[in-house]
Each structure stands twice: as C-alpha cells, then as structure tokens.
Amino acid sequence: xxxxxxxxxxxxxxxxxxxxxxxxxxxxxxxxxxxxxxxxxxxxxxxxxxxxxxxxxxxxxxxxxxxxxxxxxxxxxxxxxxxxxxxxxxxxxxxxxxxxxxxxxxxxxxxxxxxxxxxxxxxxxxxxxxxxxxxxxxxxxxxx
Numbered sequence: 001x002x003x004x005x006x007x008x009x010x011x012x013x014x015x016x017x018x019x020x021x022x023x024x025x026x027x028x029x030x031x032x033x034x035x036x037x038x039x040x041x042x043x044x045x046x047x048x049x050x051x052x053x054x055x056x057x058x059x060x061x062x063x064x065x066x067x068x069x070x071x072x073x074x075x076x077x078x079x080x081x082x083x084x085x086x087x088x089x090x091x092x093x094x095x096x097x098x099x100x101x102x103x104x105x106x107x108x109x110x111x112x113x114x115x116x117x118x119x120x121x122x123x124x125x126x127x128x129x130x131x132x133x134x135x136x137x138x139x140x141x142x143x144x
Contacts, residue, residue: 006117006141010101012038013119013136020134021121040138042116045123046075047132050089059137062116064109075135080105080113092120093130103140115140 016037023029034056037043042059044052055070063070063078070078079085085104091097099120105113116137123132 006101009117009138009141010119013041013101013117013138016041016043016136017119017121017134037136042137043134044070044075044137045132045134046089048093048130050074050076050086050093053132062114062137062139063106069109078106080107089133092122092133095122095130106137117141 020030020033020043023033034043034054037056037058040058040062042062043054043056044059045054047053052070052073052075055067060067060070065078075089076082076085081104088097092099099122101117101119103115104118105115108114117140119136121134122130123134125131
C-alpha cells in the first residue's frame with residue numbers, strides 16, 4: 001500500500017530541512033541548497049520578530065507574490081488566521097510549542113486562500129540562541 005500523500009510530503013520536507021541544516025555552516029552552500037528545494041516545496045525564514053528574511057522562488061510561485069512583496073514583512077501578513085499564527089510563532093520562538101507538522105491557510109496574492117502543510121525548524125545562532133524559524137510548505141492534499 002502506498003503511503004498517504006501527507007506522509008510522503010513530510011518525508012520530503014524533513015529530508016530538505018536536514019539538507020539545509022547540513023549546509024548551514026557555509027552561506028554559499030546554504031543559499032544554493034535553499035534555492036533547490038524538492039518540487040512543490042516552498043521555504044521561508046523569519047527572524048525572532050517574525051519578519052521574513054529569506055523566501056524561496058518556489059514559495060513565491062505557490063503564493064503568487066514577488067520577493068519584494070514578501071521580504072521585510074511579518075509572515076503573518078500572508079496567513080489567513082493572523083492572531084492564532086502570531087501566538088503560535090511566539091510560542092515556537094520561546095520554546096513552549098512543538099514543531100510537528102501542521103496545516104495553515106495562507107493568502108495568495110490574488111486574495112484566495114490555500115491550505116498548506118507546514119514543517120518548521122527553529123534556527124539557532126552560534127551560542128544556541130533562537131534567531132528565527134525556517135518554514136517549509138507544500139499544498140496540503142485534500143482529504144478523501
């Protein structure tokens with residue numbers, strides 16, 4: 001029996017997170033890896049204030065924005081349930097919320113909503129301090 005599409009998507013995103021973690025010590029390698037995600041997987045990074053600092057071309061394509069429209073803005077500007085997302089992001093940054101995969105509705109550039117399956121990893125600085133969150137996303141498969 002083939003795995004449920006969500007299981008396959010989580011495995012692909014987990015492997016991509018691992019590849020990015022392995023390249024993290026070299027900015028050139030990291031940038032190259034970040035720019036080459038699995039097909040259909042978008043990625044962005046936010047700083048400790050929730051501001052988007054890096055976004056992949058695939059995420060831009062999934063959501064229909066330009067890089068200039070997303071960089072430097074709060075990630076919650078692009079999420080349908082803004083207040084709930086702000087709380088969850090704050091809890092993840094402070095370490096009181098898990099990082100297991102979850103779904104969240106994002107607002108596309110055309111105003112429509114799209115449900116995305118997300119997988120996050122906490123980004124840490126050289127002393128182990130939390131410096132942000134990297135989020136990988138893919139369209140959530142419809143049930144059924």
